[in-house]
Amino acid sequence: MEQLNILVVDDSMPNLMLLKDILSGYNFGVTAESDGENVLGILKAGNIDLVLLDIMMPKVDGFEVCRRIKADPDTKDIPVIFLTAKVDEASLLKGFELGGVDYIKKPFLISELMARVKTHLRLRQAETQLKDFNRQILTAVVQTEERERARFAKDVHDGLGAFFSSLNTYLSLLSHNKVSPEELPAVYLEMKELIDEAVKESKNISNNLMPDMLQNFGLVASVSSLCKKLSPAGMPEIVCITDDFTEPQSAECKIAIFRIVNELLNNALRHSEAKKVTLTFSRKENLICINYTDDGKGFDMEEVQRRIKDKPCSGITNLYGRVSGLNGRVDIVSSPGNGVKINISIDTKAGQ
Numbered sequence: 001m002e003q004l005n006i007l008v009v010d011d012s013m014p015n016l017m018l019l020k021d022i023l024s025g026y027n028f029g030v031t032a033e034s035d036g037e038n039v040l041g042i043l044k045a046g047n048i049d050l051v052l053l054d055i056m057m058p059k060v061d062g063f064e065v066c067r068r069i070k071a072d073p074d075t076k077d078i079p080v081i082f083l084t085a086k087v088d089e090a091s092l093l094k095g096f097e098l099g100g101v102d103y104i105k106k107p108f109l110i111s112e113l114m115a116r117v118k119t120h121l122r123l124r125q126a127e128t129q130l131k132d133f134n135r136q137i138l139t140a141v142v143q144t145e146e147r148e149r150a151r152f153a154k155d156v157h158d159g160l161g162a163f164f165s166s167l168n169t170y171l172s173l174l175s176h177n178k179v180s181p182e183e184l185p186a187v188y189l190e191m192k193e194l195i196d197e198a199v200k201e202s203k204n205i206s207n208n209l210m211p212d213m214l215q216n217f218g219l220v221a222s223v224s225s226l227c228k229k230l231s232p233a234g235m236p237e238i239v240c241i242t243d244d245f246t247e248p249q250s251a252e253c254k255i256a257i258f259r260i261v262n263e264l265l266n267n268a269l270r271h272s273e274a275k276k277v278t279l280t281f282s283r284k285e286n287l288i289c290i291n292y293t294d295d296g297k298g299f300d301m302e303e304v305q306r307r308i309k310d311k312p313c314s315g316i317t318n319l320y321g322r323v324s325g326l327n328g329r330v331d332i333v334s335s336p337g338n339g340v341k342i343n344i345s346i347d348t349k350a351g352q
Helices: 013-025 036-045 062-071 089-097 110-175 184-207 212-217 219-230 251-272 301-310 314-324
Strands: 005-009 029-033 050-054 080-084 102-105 237-241 276-284 287-294 329-334 340-347
Touching (some): 005 036, 013 110, 036 062, 050 062, 050 110, 080 089, 080 110, 110 184, 251 276, 251 314, 251 340, 301 329, 314 340
Parallel strands (some): 050 080, 237 276
């Protein structure tokens, strides 16, 4: 185990020698200093884990030394224990306000001295380990993000690069008038097909991006978190009921269901004007059911069906598309002023 180092600061040489002998006997590295002016330089130059600091010193007292230690970013985290014969409330309060972590009354008991020293060294080690752990987490997060960016860039390049290259070629031909009038319809048709394929591939790439929480904690936790995130102030109130719900095993199915829930909630927040939204998840063998209800303004189903037929409306169309991608079924019941009820059923076996 690495030796821990303590700096003892006291203008009394007998006190310094006594403390050094005691602490060395417990296998601590000890640095002794009688002048408070030198403390900051020692701390910045050496590997000191704790300071035992006398308050009553002639040149610079312990309070000022502590203030300097805590004011310097390089030394502010080093714990300071005051050694003092002054135990009045005002002195103790001042010491704590300046950043001291504890005090030891002179004359001291060796057992008390060592108990307090060991306690604060353990706390110091725990704080250091926590900071190292946080740095490791931050590094891991950054590395993960970089890997995800690289993977996403590769997916986009591999999946869309050819489409964009072909479209660029056609655009170049058109801009330089190298396509005859007779060839224009065929070129336009080919470009439209390329665009359609690019859109389809973009959706595939997007759908395969699994949110971190979904990957780490599962579908139920992710949906619950999403509900809280989308309604932080409880407006609308979003109730998520997942009692006895068994998650699907397939990662692709989890992603798709999460996207479906996201679509449902986004539509509710944008259009429903609801005060309460309820999502209920249930499962019986291979059949997953998601029941959505809200008490919002509702809509005319016939009008929506006409709009979908004439020109797809993004919210409802996306919902149908996502569910049909799982070989599922969507049933919607709504009318003006009566909210919305949506029942979604997905056969996981058929989806696989």
